[in-house]
Amino acid sequence: MARTVTTRQKALNTTLAWAIGLLIFFPILWTILTSFKTEGQAISDPPIFLFFDWTLENYAIVQERSDYLRFLTNSVIIAVGSTLLGIVVAVPAAWSMAFVPSKRTKDILMWMLSTKMLPAVGVLYPIYLLFIKLGLLDNRWGLVVVLMLINLPIIVWMLYTYFKEIPGEILEAARMDGATLREEILYILTPMAVPGIASTILLNVILAWNEAFWTLNLTAAKAAPLTAFIASYSSPEGLFYAKLSAASTMAIAPILIMGWFSQKQLVRGLTFGAVK
Amino acid sequence: MGRITLDKVTKRFGDVEVIPPLDLTIEDGEFVVFVGPSGCGKSTLLRLIAGLEDVSGGQIRIDSKDATDLPPAKRGLAMVFQSYALYPHMSVRKNIAFPLKMAKMDQAEIDRRVDNAAKVLNLDSYIDRRPGQLSGGQRQRVAIGRAIVREPSAFLFDEPLSNLDAALRVGMRLEISELHERLKTTMVYVTHDQVEAMTMADKIVVLQAGVIEQVGSPLELYHTPRNKFVAGFIGSPKMNFIEGETAAQHGAHTIGIRPEHLTASATEGLWKGTVSVSEHLGSDTFLHVHDTGLAESMTVRVGGEFPVRHGDTVYLTPEADKIHRFDEKGLRIA
Amino acid sequence: MATQHSRAAARIMMAPAVILLLGWMLVPLTMTLYFSFKNYLPLRGGDLGWAGFENYTRFVTSSSFWPSILTTLIIVGGVLFITVVFGVLLALLLDRPMWGQGIVRILVIAPFFVMPTVSALVWKNMFMDPTNGLFAHLWRAFGAQPVEWMSQASLPSIIIIVSWQWLPFATLILLTAIQSLDGEQLEASEMDGAPALKRFWYIILPHLSRAITVVILIQTIFLLAVFAEIFVTTGGAFGTKTLSYLIFQRVLESQNIGLGSAGGVYAIILANIIAIFLMRIVGKNLDN
Numbered sequence: 001m002a003r004t005v006t007t008r009q010k011a012l013n014t015t016l017a018w019a020i021g022l023l024i025f026f027p028i029l030w031t032i033l034t035s036f037k038t039e040g041q042a043i044s045d046p047p048i049f050l051f052f053d054w055t056l057e058n059y060a061i062v063q064e065r066s067d068y069l070r071f072l073t074n075s076v077i078i079a080v081g082s083t084l085l086g087i088v089v090a091v092p093a094a095w096s097m098a099f100v101p102s103k104r105t106k107d108i109l110m111w112m113l114s115t116k117m118l119p120a121v122g123v124l125y126p127i128y129l130l131f132i133k134l135g136l137l138d139n140r141w142g143l144v145v146v147l148m149l150i151n152l153p154i155i156v157w158m159l160y161t162y163f164k165e166i167p168g169e170i171l172e173a174a175r176m177d178g179a180t181l182r183e184e185i186l187y188i189l190t191p192m193a194v195p196g197i198a199s200t201i202l203l204n205v206i207l208a209w210n211e212a213f214w215t216l217n218l219t220a221a222k223a224a225p226l227t228a229f230i231a232s233y234s235s236p237e238g239l240f241y242a243k244l245s246a247a248s249t250m251a252i253a254p255i256l257i258m259g260w261f262s263q264k265q266l267v268r269g270l271t272f273g274a275v276k
Numbered sequence: 277m278g279r280i281t282l283d284k285v286t287k288r289f290g291d292v293e294v295i296p297p298l299d300l301t302i303e304d305g306e307f308v309v310f311v312g313p314s315g316c317g318k319s320t321l322l323r324l325i326a327g328l329e330d331v332s333g334g335q336i337r338i339d340s341k342d343a344t345d346l347p348p349a350k351r352g353l354a355m356v357f358q359s360y361a362l363y364p365h366m367s368v369r370k371n372i373a374f375p376l377k378m379a380k381m382d383q384a385e386i387d388r389r390v391d392n393a394a395k396v397l398n399l400d401s402y403i404d405r406r407p408g409q410l411s412g413g414q415r416q417r418v419a420i421g422r423a424i425v426r427e428p429s430a431f432l433f434d435e436p437l438s439n440l441d442a443a444l445r446v447g448m449r450l451e452i453s454e455l456h457e458r459l460k461t462t463m464v465y466v467t468h469d470q471v472e473a474m475t476m477a478d479k480i481v482v483l484q485a486g487v488i489e490q491v492g493s494p495l496e497l498y499h500t501p502r503n504k505f506v507a508g509f510i511g512s513p514k515m516n517f518i519e520g521e522t523a524a525q526h527g528a529h530t531i532g533i534r535p536e537h538l539t540a541s542a543t544e545g546l547w548k549g550t551v552s553v554s555e556h557l558g559s560d561t562f563l564h565v566h567d568t569g570l571a572e573s574m575t576v577r578v579g580g581e582f583p584v585r586h587g588d589t590v591y592l593t594p595e596a597d598k599i600h601r602f603d604e605k606g607l608r609i610a
Numbered sequence: 611m612a613t614q615h616s617r618a619a620a621r622i623m624m625a626p627a628v629i630l631l632l633g634w635m636l637v638p639l640t641m642t643l644y645f646s647f648k649n650y651l652p653l654r655g656g657d658l659g660w661a662g663f664e665n666y667t668r669f670v671t672s673s674s675f676w677p678s679i680l681t682t683l684i685i686v687g688g689v690l691f692i693t694v695v696f697g698v699l700l701a702l703l704l705d706r707p708m709w710g711q712g713i714v715r716i717l718v719i720a721p722f723f724v725m726p727t728v729s730a731l732v733w734k735n736m737f738m739d740p741t742n743g744l745f746a747h748l749w750r751a752f753g754a755q756p757v758e759w760m761s762q763a764s765l766p767s768i769i770i771i772v773s774w775q776w777l778p779f780a781t782l783i784l785l786t787a788i789q790s791l792d793g794e795q796l797e798a799s800e801m802d803g804a805p806a807l808k809r810f811w812y813i814i815l816p817h818l819s820r821a822i823t824v825v826i827l828i829q830t831i832f833l834l835a836v837f838a839e840i841f842v843t844t845g846g847a848f849g850t851k852t853l854s855y856l857i858f859q860r861v862l863e864s865q866n867i868g869l870g871s872a873g874g875v876y877a878i879i880l881a882n883i884i885a886i887f888l889m890r891i892v893g894k895n896l897d898n
Contacts, residue, residue, distance in 0.1 A: 014708040020700065021717035024777065028720055030744070031732050043742040046751065089630060092623030100620035108628065110889050115635045117831050117885040121857040122874035125867050126641035149634040156627060172328050173361035177375035177422070178349035181619055187374075191365045210725045212838035217862065227838070230727040234734075234842040241736055248728045259723035260716050266782060330613045347615065 028252070035059070035245035042241035058246035066229065068250060075225035075251075077140050078215070079208040082147035083155075083201055089148075090155040091197070095185065097156075098163035099171060109160065116153040120213045131218055138220040146218065147208045155204055162196025163189070202262040209255050226251040278339065278429040278462030279304045280325060285334035287320055287486075294320055295486040297334060302430075302464060302479075307456050310466045311473040312483035312509070318466045319434055321483070325464065326432050327351050339429060349378070354423035355432040358439065360415045362407035362422075369394075369403045372421045379426075393421040396455075413444045420455070430462035437472065449475060470510055474498070482506050504606035507532050513562060513577065515600070518570045528601035528609055535562070535577040537598035542584065545591025549574065551584045565590055639878070645871035653865045665872035669860075677849065678856040681765065685852060686833045688769040689776060690826055697780030697825065698818065702810075704781070705788045715785075722778040726838035733771045734760060734843045764848035771839055776832075780825045787821035788814065820891065827888035834881060853877055 022029075033049065034042050041052045062068050097105045127146070128137075136142030166189065174188045190197075212227040219228055230251055233244050259266075280302040287295040295317050302308045310318040323329045325336060327348035336344050343351050354375070363371050372393055376386045394400050397417045407415055416436060423431055433452070437445045453476050456463050467473055473480050474494045482489040482497065482505070490502040494510075501507035507515050515532045523531045539545070540563060549568035554561060561582040565574045576592060584590055601609040646665055649658035669675060704715060721729065737744050738759035746756035759767040791814065799813050835854055844850045846859060857877060861870030 010707050010709065013703065013706040014710065017703050017706075017708050017714045018710065020703070021714040024774070025717040025720050027729070027732055027737065027774070028724065030736065031728075034736065047744060047747055089627050093627035096620035096624040100616050102617070102620075106893065108624070110893055112627075112631055113889065113892065114882075114885055115631050117881050117888075118635065118639070119835050119854065119874070119877040119881045120837075121835070121854045121861070122878040122881075123638035123642055124858065124874070125645065125861045125870060126638035128862075129641070130637070149630060152627060152631060167359055167361065169357040169359050169361040170363060172348075173355065173357055173422075174363075174374070175328070175348045176326060176353070176355045177426075178378035179374075180349075181616070183378065188363060192363075206723060210723070212726045212841075213835070216727075216838065216841065227725055227727045230725065230731060231838070231842050233731055241742065244731060244735060248732055252724050252728055255725070256720060256723050259719070263715070263719050263782070266719075266722075328613070347613075 028256075031245045031248050033245075034242055035249045037242050037245075039240070039242045042245070058242045059250070062243055062247045062250070066232070066247075068229070068247065071224060071226050071229035072250070074140055074219075074223055075209055075227075078143045078147060078223075078225050079205045081140075081144040082151065082208045083204040085144060085148045086152050086155040086204060087159075087197065087201060090152060090159050094156055094159035094163050095189065097160050098166075099168055109157065112153040112156055116150065120150075124217060127214075128217070137218060138223045140223045143215060143218060143223060143225075146214050147211055150211070150214070151204050151207055154207070155200055158200040158203065159193075159196065162193055162200070165196075166192050199262050202258055203266060206255050206259055206262065278302075280430060280462065280464070281335075281337040281340070282321075282325070283335040283337065285321075285324060285336060286332045287317075287324060287329065288332040293332075293486070295324075298486070298488060300481065300488065300491070302462060304462055305460050307453075307463045307465065307476060307478045308481060309473040309477035309479070310464070310481045310483055311468065311470055312489075314468055316483040317486035318468075318483050320486075322355075322432055322434055322464060322466045326353055326355050352429045353432055354426050354428035354430075355434065356416075356419045356423050356436045358435045360407075360419040360436075360439075362415055362418055364407050367404050367406055368399060368410070368418050368421075371407065371418055372425055375422060375426045389425045390421075393425045396424070397421050412440050413448060416440065416448055417451075420452070424455075424459070428461070430464060433463065433465040435466055435468070437467070438469075452476065471512060474510065480510075482509060500608065501600065502608055504530060504532070504602050507600055507602075507608075513575045516571060516574050520570075522570055523601075526599060526601055529604045530602040530606070532600040532602065533594045533598065535575040537595045538574070538576045539593045539595070540576050540578050540582060540584075541591045541593070542588070543591065545593040547574075547592045549590055549592060551586060551588045551590050553586065554582070554584050556581065563590060565592065568592065642871045642874050642878075645867050646875050648868045648871075650867040650871075651865060652867065661868055665868045666875075669869055669872045669876065674851060674856055678851050678853045681849060682834065682852040682854070684765055685769055685772065685836065686830060688765075689773045689833055690829060692769070692773040693776045693780040693829065694822060694825060696777055697784050698815075698822070700777070700781045701784035701788050702814075704785050718781055719778045721774050722776075722782075724775065726775065727842050729775055730771055730839040730842045733767070733774070738767055760844055761848050764844050764850045768836075768839055768843065768850055771843070772833065772836060775839075776829055779829065783825050784818060784821055787818050791817050823891060824888070827884060827891070830884050831881060831888070834877070834884075853880075 035058055036054045036056070037048070037052045038055060038057075041048055097109060131137040131139075131142055134142070136145075170192070171184055171188060174184045179187065209225075210227070212231075215225050215227045216231060219225070230247060233240065233247065282298060282300040284297040284299060285295065286293065286297050298321070310321060312318050320329065324331050327343070327346060327350075331344060334344075335342060338351055338353070363374065366374065369390055372390045373386050376389060381389075394403050397420060399414065399417050399421060402410060402414060407418065410418065419436070436452070437448055440448060449472060452463075452465075456476075465472075465476065477494055479491060480494055480497055481491050484505055490497060490506045492500075497506060497510045501510060504517065508517070511534055513535045515534050516538070517530050517532050519530050523529060547568050547570060549565035551563055552566045552573065553564045555564075559580070561578045561580070563576040563578065563582070563584065565576060566572070568574050574592065576590075603609055647661055647663075649661045649664075650656070651658065700718065704711065704718070708714070735743065738757075740746055740756045740758040743756075743759075745759070749756040757763055795813060795817075796809060799809050804812065834852075836852065837854060837858065840846055840850050840852065840855050846855045851859070853873070854877060857870050857873040860866050860873060
């Protein structure tokens with residue numbers, strides 16, 4: 001479609017798209033701005049956009065009062081831990097399915113996908129009970145395992161689609177060149193799949209970070225991650241908008257940045273390769 | 277050094293037998309081409325020799341040693357793949373050195389061999405680039421380089437030229453032939469292009485549905501095709517086949533005449549027809565003649581220029597001693 | 611590729627993932643099925659014996675069941691409608707030439723990365739609060755009476771919040787699909803004299819139909835399980851109790867495990883029906 005677009009048209013597109021983009025982004029922007037206001041300015045009518053007394057005190061208060069760092073640590077451990085554990089389990093499985101496909105490979109992939117569709121409430125009590133029995137309730141490692149399991153199908157699928165793009169002939173060439181299976185995976189497959197593995201990690205950290213069913217239901221005080229930390233603001237007392245905003249900003253900032261980096265890979269990971 | 281023997285080799289994928297029991301001997305130093313239409317099993321056969329697929333039955337011997345159950349790396353063969361299969365994250369130098377590194381060769385020897393291969397194949401100027409920065413022809417050379425450094429007992433080529441454009445293909449064809457002249461190593465080459473087969477091979481193996489139709493030198497196949505399939509597959513343009521009464525006159529079910537063995541005349545000849553399309557190449561003229569009453573369309577090759585156009589009447593006469601005769605089963609009648 | 615050697619290796623390397631997921635699926639599922647046939651009240655006597663299908667009939671005949679189904683359908687349907695319609699429009703817009711396309715994309719995609727508890731609370735308090743929320747300020751600025759969103763318009767509020775979270779997902783996938791449309795096809799239709807609206811209707815929309823189906827199916831699966839957005843806003847009050855939330859309440863709040871498990875089985879069946887359609891599409895794509 002190489003065709004010159006008139007500047008007028010382009011300007012029109014640009015204006016419309018930016019207006020809608022900013023509108024969609026506005027709640028996030030507003031949260032970030034509010035986090036730097038005083039509580040009084042946060043609720044002022046008419047609202048103040050930029051010309052307020054910028055302050056960092058909300059961040060200090062949030063950290064002091066509710067020990068933000070502990071929740072953050074839990075979130076990091078749960079999100080990163082479950083993802084890395086998932087990768088370790090999924091890489092060999094995805095290698096097998098991509099390069100040594102059998103008649104059942106497709107069925108196995110489909111079945112894995114189907115486990116992801118099991119509604120969480122349907123199995124809430126059994127998991128709850130098992131966690132009590134195993135002493136894993138309100139335990140970070142228990143959540144690492146659960147989130148690894150719920151995201152494992154996505155990890156396997158993403159890696160599978162990335163591995164699939166590596167031509168089998170290259171691995172065969174390595175085999176002809178005398179590489180053992182270990183050398184083949186180590187020297188040829190892994191270096192070629194680094195971008196795919198990286199984006200798989202990124203997306204799954206995001207998904208695990210934002211997971212808000214199991215993290216809310218299986219934790220209390222000790223292992224609660226940021227999802228639960230924010231949920232504790234649902235019945236607050238007094239003025240709290242600025243503090244809520246500061247807490248929210250801290251909870252979403254790391255993931256927002258990671259998300260922006262991984263947006264290109266997002267589609268593949270979330271549609272199981274059904275949209276390219 | 278590189279004698280490959282296939283003894284009753286079969287291959288089944290599930291219930292489908294893609295290669296029924298097959299015997300073949302490839303002599304040391306020979307350039308053997310497997311040729312056939314797509315899906316004829318030629319690539320599968322090559323992969324069986326390479327060890328990339330298990331045989332379902334029979335034995336593969338390389339230099340009279342049983343190699344049937346050896347892993348690919350232990351067979352002493354090198355392979356050039358259709359997609360070249362270069363390692364994209366390694367430089368050309370590292371690509372070529374990879375098999376030597378896997379063989380735990382010492383670095384000085386690796387460098388010597390890689391430099392030597394680079395010189396032979398003229399890839400000095402891009403030895404430090406990555407495959408992604410190379411043209412198709414250059415990639416092809418690197419793939420060949422990676423194969424020759426190992427000094428294998430035989431080279432296997434899987435349709436190596438099919439990804440190149442027509443002009444480059446002719447050039448690479450010559451280069452591979454020259455390489456064979458120089459190295460005198462056994463080469464097994466798979467292609468669907470009969471021109472490649474005719475120009476490069478010492479011995480052609482024509483395959484159809486996993487079955488060897490004929491084995492022979494290019495000219496043997498051209499002059500005495502064993503059956504209609506080989507007759508139609510080898511030679512360009514394709515052989516004309518005539519059935520019915522005309523064939524019966526020659527005591528055959530079908531007779532075949534190559535386009536170059538028909539003479540065309542505007543005034544007189546054995547068979548009369550109408551020119552449908554005439555293709556003027558300068559060196560040759562190809563006529564596609566209809567309404568001869570023999571076959572739907574007859575192709576004639578006339579040397580030089582032959583001034584006819586669509587709709588003109590033309591007379592064809594076959595060279596009597598160049599007529600191929602086939603029985604009902606399509607087999608050659610001697 | 612496939613020799614016996616590599617096939618054996620493949621089986622071993624696949625085992626951990628398969629075994630883990632099999633356990634994760636079968637153990638809780640069996641337990642849920644088991645409990646669903648039990649009279650099980652941990653806080654009121656514990657296991658009170660077998661119940662037959664009583665839990666199943668009680669769950670569907672309870673006064674909260676049909677309203678919860680209706681609520682679920684309204685939320686899922688409303689969000690799907692908004693995200694698909696606006697997703698298509700937004701994707702079409704983002705596909706056009708403009709300045710700063712990359713930045714606009716980032717702005718549009720951002721809500722997807724916001725944790726559900728954060729987005730629910732930010733919307734509930736800073737936008738929809740009837741005294742201090744931005745909407746209240748806006749309403750007052752025009753002299754109108756501010757809406758008490760969470761109680762008077764609880765379902766639309768939740769639909770707005772959830773749509774805001776999922777619109778980026780729909781847009782991104784539909785944009786990817788639009789960009790994969792063969793430019794020559796559009797040019798051909800232009801040569802054939804099709805005006806813009808007809809081109810959209812006969813070329814672009816059919817091309818998007820598969821992507822739209824995928825968006826609908828995947829979102830449905832996630833939307834049926836919407837939890838945090840209700841948990842931190844209305845807590846299931848004001849007619850926002852979905853099927854998932856009802857089951858959650860039966861299990862954790864009233865601790866009637868048998869009844870909740872029977873509801874869980876219903877939810878699993880429902881999700882599986884949708885899953886089958888999604889799998890068909892994904893499966894077809896695997897073949898080519």
